[in-house]
Amino acid sequence: MVPALMEKKTVENAVPNHAQLNKEDILKVNNLEIFYGEKRAVNGISMDINKNSITALIGPSGCGKSTFLRSINRMNDLIPGARAEGEILYEGLNILSEQINVVALRKEIGMVFQKPNPFPKSIYANITHALKFSGIRKKNELDKIVEESLRKAALWDEVKDRLHKSALSLSGGQQQRLCIARTIAMKPTVMLLDEPSSALDPISNAKVEELIIDLKKDYSIIIVTHNMQQASRISDKTAFFLSGDLIEYDDTEKIFTNPAVKKTEEYISGRFG
Numbered sequence: 001m002v003p004a005l006m007e008k009k010t011v012e013n014a015v016p017n018h019a020q021l022n023k024e025d026i027l028k029v030n031n032l033e034i035f036y037g038e039k040r041a042v043n044g045i046s047m048d049i050n051k052n053s054i055t056a057l058i059g060p061s062g063c064g065k066s067t068f069l070r071s072i073n074r075m076n077d078l079i080p081g082a083r084a085e086g087e088i089l090y091e092g093l094n095i096l097s098e099q100i101n102v103v104a105l106r107k108e109i110g111m112v113f114q115k116p117n118p119f120p121k122s123i124y125a126n127i128t129h130a131l132k133f134s135g136i137r138k139k140n141e142l143d144k145i146v147e148e149s150l151r152k153a154a155l156w157d158e159v160k161d162r163l164h165k166s167a168l169s170l171s172g173g174q175q176q177r178l179c180i181a182r183t184i185a186m187k188p189t190v191m192l193l194d195e196p197s198s199a200l201d202p203i204s205n206a207k208v209e210e211l212i213i214d215l216k217k218d219y220s221i222i223i224v225t226h227n228m229q230q231a232s233r234i235s236d237k238t239a240f241f242l243s244g245d246l247i248e249y250d251d252t253e254k255i256f257t258n259p260a261v262k263k264t265e266e267y268i269s270g271r272f273g
């Protein structure tokens, strides 16, 4: 899997010569700074992200949660003037290196956005589009991946009889689970979720939360959420951001019952933000 992430054979810059990951971790962030032009949005944060766990990123609007999340699969590359310094180690490589193959990286580290964004095509085509692009063309193989992905996204039973109907005919919650299925189809190891259920009604929200909890047996999940109850219900670890700083990062239970930093306590109890 790893060689596909490397653009070239010589990868001195991509291979860090220190700071290996602990075996329970999937990512290690070292002194990460992210800038938009001159403005620094993330101020030198360091944290380890556990495998097969849910890590919630919380904090008031504009504190850098989404900027950090997007750096993990290099989505910020699409923003003119955005740049990152420091390291994000994954599989022994620095994701931020210029020698990383970003297309391959985004298959392994998939992303789901706040607003469900299915293509205006059939449910089936939404899942097979990127697979075909990556060279999988046999119908029986595609059929198998479509079913597997929809099952994992807890959507199969609801859509199995209308796979060739438009994805836009689904409810918002179903569309979001389809977007999760589309990410699953690429066989990622990490899933980045940017407020994935904030645009949904309470019932759909509950289904997406249940799904996320179920997915952690197969994937490492990092989720941005404004919803404190959601963070405390579903995540194992919580990171509290404020003005681009990582203020506190600990087990979710500790953050929500006995935080070490006063600002964390003030934020989770709703005194600001």
Ligand SMILES: Nc1ncnc2c1ncn2[C@@H]1O[C@H](COP(=O)(O)OP(=O)(O)OP(=O)(O)O)[C@@H](O)[C@H]1O
Residues within 6 Å of the ligand: 036, 041, 059, 060, 061, 062, 063, 064, 065, 066, 067, 068, 079
């Ligand atoms: N494309 C961009 N160009 C310039 N500045 C940006 C861009 N995106 C974000 N910023 C700035 O970076 C800082 C962090 O923004 P970011 O969106 O990461 O915060 P956030 O915590 O995710 O906020 P929210 O909860 O509102 O989504 C903010 O000051 C924001 O204005």
